[in-house]
Amino acid sequence: MWAQNILNGLTSGWLYILVAMGLTLVLSIVGIVQLAHGEVYMVGAYVVYFFCVVAGLNFFPALLISIVSVALLGVLLERFFLRPFRRDMEGAIITTTALILILQTGIVAVAGPGYKDIPSAAEGVLIIFGARLSWERLLTIIVGVVLVIALLLFIGKTKVGQAMVAVSEDRDAAALVGINVNKVSSVAMFLGCGLAAAAGGLTGPIFNLTPYMGGFALMKGIEVIILGGLGSIPGAIIGGLILGLLDGLITPLASVQMANIIGLVVIVLILLLRPQGLMGHE
Amino acid sequence: MVGLIGPNGAGKTTVFNLITGFLRPTRGKIVFNDRDLTNKKPHSVAAAGVVRTFQATNIFSNFTVLESIVAACYLKKTVGFWGAFLHTPSSRKEKRRFEERATEIMHFAGLDSMRDRRARNLAYGHKRILGMALSLAADPKLLLLDEPLSGMNAGEVDDAIVLIRKIYERGTAILLIEHNMRAAMSLCQKIVVLQMGKKIAVGSPDEVRADQRVIRAYLGTGKHVA
Amino acid sequence: MNRKRLTKGLGLAALIIALCALPSFVTGVYLAHVLITIGINIVLAASLRFIATSGQLSLAHAGMMSVGAYTSALLAVKAGLSFWLAMPLGGLSAMVLAILVGIPFVRLRGIYFTMVTLFLSEFIRLIVQEWKRLTGGASGILDIPRPGAFVIPGLLNIDFSIKAHYYYLILFLALVSLLILYALEHSRIGTTLFSVQQSDSLAESLGVDTAGYRILAFGIGCFFAGIVGAFYGHYYTGINPDSFGYLGGIYVLMYMVVGGIRRFPGPIIGAVILTVVPELSSGLQEYEPFVFAAILLIIIFFLREGVVSLPERIRKVRKEASLRSESKV
Numbered sequence: 155m156w157a158q159n160i161l162n163g164l165t166s167g168w169l170y171i172l173v174a175m176g177l178t179l180v181l182s183i184v185g186i187v188q189l190a191h192g193e194v195y196m197v198g199a200y201v202v203y204f205f206c207v208v209a210g211l212n213f214f215p216a217l218l219i220s221i222v223s224v225a226l227l228g229v230l231l232e233r234f235f236l237r238p239f240r241r242d243m244e245g246a247i248i249t250t251t252a253l254i255l256i257l258q259t260g261i262v263a264v265a266g267p268g269y270k271d272i273p274s275a276a277e278g279v280l281i282i283f284g285a286r287l288s289w290e291r292l293l294t295i296i297v298g299v300v301l302v303i304a305l306l307l308f309i310g311k312t313k314v315g316q317a318m319v320a321v322s323e324d325r326d327a328a329a330l331v332g333i334n335v336n337k338v339s340s341v342a343m344f345l346g347c348g349l350a351a352a353a354g355g356l357t358g359p360i361f362n363l364t365p366y367m368g369g370f371a372l373m374k375g376i377e378v379i380i381l382g383g384l385g386s387i388p389g390a391i392i393g394g395l396i397l398g399l400l401d402g403l404i405t406p407l408a409s410v411q412m413a414n415i416i417g418l419v420v421i422v423l424i425l426l427l428r429p430q431g432l433m434g435h436e
Numbered sequence: 437m438v439g440l441i442g443p444n445g446a447g448k449t450t451v452f453n454l455i456t457g458f459l460r461p462t463r464g465k466i467v468f469n470d471r472d473l474t475n476k477k478p479h480s481v482a483a484a485g486v487v488r489t490f491q492a493t494n495i496f497s498n499f500t501v502l503e504s505i506v507a508a509c510y511l512k513k514t515v516g517f518w519g520a521f522l523h524t525p526s527s528r529k530e531k532r533r534f535e536e537r538a539t540e541i542m543h544f545a546g547l548d549s550m551r552d553r554r555a556r557n558l559a560y561g562h563k564r565i566l567g568m569a570l571s572l573a574a575d576p577k578l579l580l581l582d583e584p585l586s587g588m589n590a591g592e593v594d595d596a597i598v599l600i601r602k603i604y605e606r607g608t609a610i611l612l613i614e615h616n617m618r619a620a621m622s623l624c625q626k627i628v629v630l631q632m633g634k635k636i637a638v639g640s641p642d643e644v645r646a647d648q649r650v651i652r653a654y655l656g657t658g659k660h661v662a
Numbered sequence: 663m664n665r666k667r668l669t670k671g672l673g674l675a676a677l678i679i680a681l682c683a684l685p686s687f688v689t690g691v692y693l694a695h696v697l698i699t700i701g702i703n704i705v706l707a708a709s710l711r712f713i714a715t716s717g718q719l720s721l722a723h724a725g726m727m728s729v730g731a732y733t734s735a736l737l738a739v740k741a742g743l744s745f746w747l748a749m750p751l752g753g754l755s756a757m758v759l760a761i762l763v764g765i766p767f768v769r770l771r772g773i774y775f776t777m778v779t780l781f782l783s784e785f786i787r788l789i790v791q792e793w794k795r796l797t798g799g800a801s802g803i804l805d806i807p808r809p810g811a812f813v814i815p816g817l818l819n820i821d822f823s824i825k826a827h828y829y830y831l832i833l834f835l836a837l838v839s840l841l842i843l844y845a846l847e848h849s850r851i852g853t854t855l856f857s858v859q860q861s862d863s864l865a866e867s868l869g870v871d872t873a874g875y876r877i878l879a880f881g882i883g884c885f886f887a888g889i890v891g892a893f894y895g896h897y898y899t900g901i902n903p904d905s906f907g908y909l910g911g912i913y914v915l916m917y918m919v920v921g922g923i924r925r926f927p928g929p930i931i932g933a934v935i936l937t938v939v940p941e942l943s944s945g946l947q948e949y950e951p952f953v954f955a956a957i958l959l960i961i962i963f964f965l966r967e968g969v970v971s972l973p974e975r976i977r978k979v980r981k982e983a984s985l986r987s988e989s990k991v
Contacts, residue, residue, distance in 0.1 A: 239962075
């Protein structure tokens with residue numbers, strides 16, 4: 155039974171990690187307070203829904219289509235809605251709130267406001283030492299880990315990836331050494347939204363979809379970033395796992411709300427006592 | 437007037453930050469006029485009579501010059517929260533007093549002609565003078581000037597030196613951080629030299645100028661000091 | 663100078679009289695509801711702006727409304743307190759909470775402060791939901807009593823049996839709140855807050871207790887959010903944790919920025935526009951948020967300083983046009 159809870163916690167944890175990593179890329183490289191990141195996640199889930207349930211594709215092709223298409227959508231959004239507000243936090247809040255409304259309303263118009271369901275990509279359970287671990291969740295974790303590893307390799311081993319790191323440290327200095335900051339921003343947005351869409355798609359079979367599921371994802375993403383440290387990828391991993399396990403272990407003991415409350419308290423304490431997060435610098 | 441000089445990174449601004457409470461000392465005490473200022477918040481240190489200026493230009497960008505100096509008269513307030521909120525006659529009198537005082541200070545600092553200009557629209561040199569004028573409004577007993585002449589052209593430097601001397605002669609003690617050696621030597625009676633956080637020399641300008649340790653600190657151990 | 667002030671004052675007086683007389687000419691429950699909602703939003707936006715004068719963007723208003731609403735509702739329902747006592751206590755409890763959390767919170771700057779206020783709103787919502795014994799949990803509190811009658815024999819009999827009476831109440835609350843906020847902003851206190859906003863290190867070096875002033879601004883702003891929350895509860899006669907979700911706090915921020923954060927009338931204008939437009943476009947049903955989003959985008963892209971900056975924008979454009987035509991001579 156405990157194994158179940160830990161598995162659930164790890165699953166939630168990896169979903170949070172994907173969302174948080176996407177958000178951290180947008181926050182620190184594109185330089186925008188992307189309040190609509192949760193809605194990107196939501197749209198990712200709905201695209202999978204459409205290709206799976208309406209068009210009849212298998213889960214994985216649908217997930218791939220969702221990731222790529224939403225990532226491209228993100229690049230467009232960044233170019234026209236976010237870039238003008240790089241140094242303007244108030245403006246960024248307004249424009250991303252507008253995006254939240256547009257994306258939510260768009261999905262409601264197309265799919266209606268009610269709950270939707272995506273059928274499981276993998277049925278059945280794996281039985282290890284008497285614990286029944288659902289393949290669905292194991293698969294989610296595996297895909298999550300693969301995506302994160304791919305991202306880490308991209309950042310560490312490619313020129314663009316390294317350019318992204320430079321931009322996240324100091325945008326002006328990066329521009330001065332010849333990095334095309336706008337292009338790097340677009341790449342970061344592509345990756346960030348792709349990760350969010352992946353998280354959304356993977357969430358689908360486990361939880362229900364609603365057009366309003368984005369707010370929760372954004373909250374968790376922000377919490378993970380604060381816990382792990384803004385701009386820190388390993389921090390996002392550790393933060394996500396901690397929060398995920400917190401949710402997974404406390405929810406069955408108390409309630410979902412209680413897990414959220416405790417999570418919030420931890421985050422606020424971190425902000426007050428160690429604002430750079432567990433792994434952050436500066 | 438005491439000068440605080442030393443190569444970059446010696447810790448001069450850090451000394452200011454420690455004295456004025458922007459940084460907490462790990463050891464030791466800061467005493468001013470028999471008052472222990474250690475670990476006090478910056479606004480308490482200012483209230484005790486020690487006011488600092490900033491190395492990077494620090495002004496109230498959106499206020500006009502007049503509004504800025506009026507705002508800086510804060511420590512001279514006589515009316516409390518309720519008086520100010522209810523716009524009592526005393527609060528209006530206080531405002532007039534502040535405006536008169538600000539006008540005096542503007543005149544003293546040579547900023548009269550810029551009275552209604554927005555601070556962010558001032559020329560660089562005037563912004564730094566404004567910074568000093570603001571600190572004067574707080575009526576300091578000890579004024580800590582952090583590189584007031586940095587980035588100024590020759591003409592601005594001369595005007596600033598005149599102003600600093602006037603402030604000193606009006607009765608305010610001054611601790612001056614400056615890289616401009618000519619200014620520091622001509623203004624200060626005593627110079628303290630810092631290097632890497634340590635005091636390496638203290639004395640009159642002439643003594644310090646000739647001190648081998650000071651020369652080495654600035655010029656390295658090169659053999660030719662022409 | 664004095665004539666300008668006189669005309670402004672007379673104009674304002676005329677406006678207030680017109681607003682007081684409004685229910686006699688304009689009838690209809692729906693219209694009354696819209697006006698009341700505008701009143702609520704005006705107080706929220708103006709008080710949020712007051713917090714912003716110290717340089718802090720707060721998203722705590724949703725949570726503070728909730729605190730005010732629940733305090734007032736519980737005092738009225740469970741302790742039988744009169745609304746006229748419960749409401750101020752609602753505001754006070756929000757203020758006390760704001761001061762208590764403000765003490766650690768004001769150390770945070772910029773986006774971090776905003777985030778932590780967002781979490782506070784969410785935290786309050788979750789606590790209210792969990793503390794079922796006190797707050798009724800997710801079902802909330804129902805049958806909140808109307809405010810007690812306000813009677814001047816022969817002249818007035820306001821017993822809150824019709825919507826118009828609530829309109830008078832919120833009109834009164836809004837006018838008093840705006841008066842207080844205006845007086846504060848145009849006093850030495852306001853000047854000090856603006857100095858903290860522009861450079862807190864400089865203000866601190868000049869003797870201003872910047873942390874203290876930030877807490878003051880936050881406390882006062884949240885007080886009004888609490889008052890309005892209490893009114894909300896007694897007007898709708900029922901509240902639940904979801905009445906005060908954090909999105910509401912973001913909306914108040916919208917009113918403020920769309921109207922214009924730099925001038926006092928800004929948030930008032932923003933509140934009016936962004937309350938009226940969704941009502942006008944309610945015919946569009948589920949597409950209504952598109953209209954709202956469109957307004958946000960139009961303002962943020964074309965009138966960044968807010969609607970309140972429109973007159974001076976027009977002046978600037980006219981000036982440039984006339985300069986250009988002069989140079990062509």
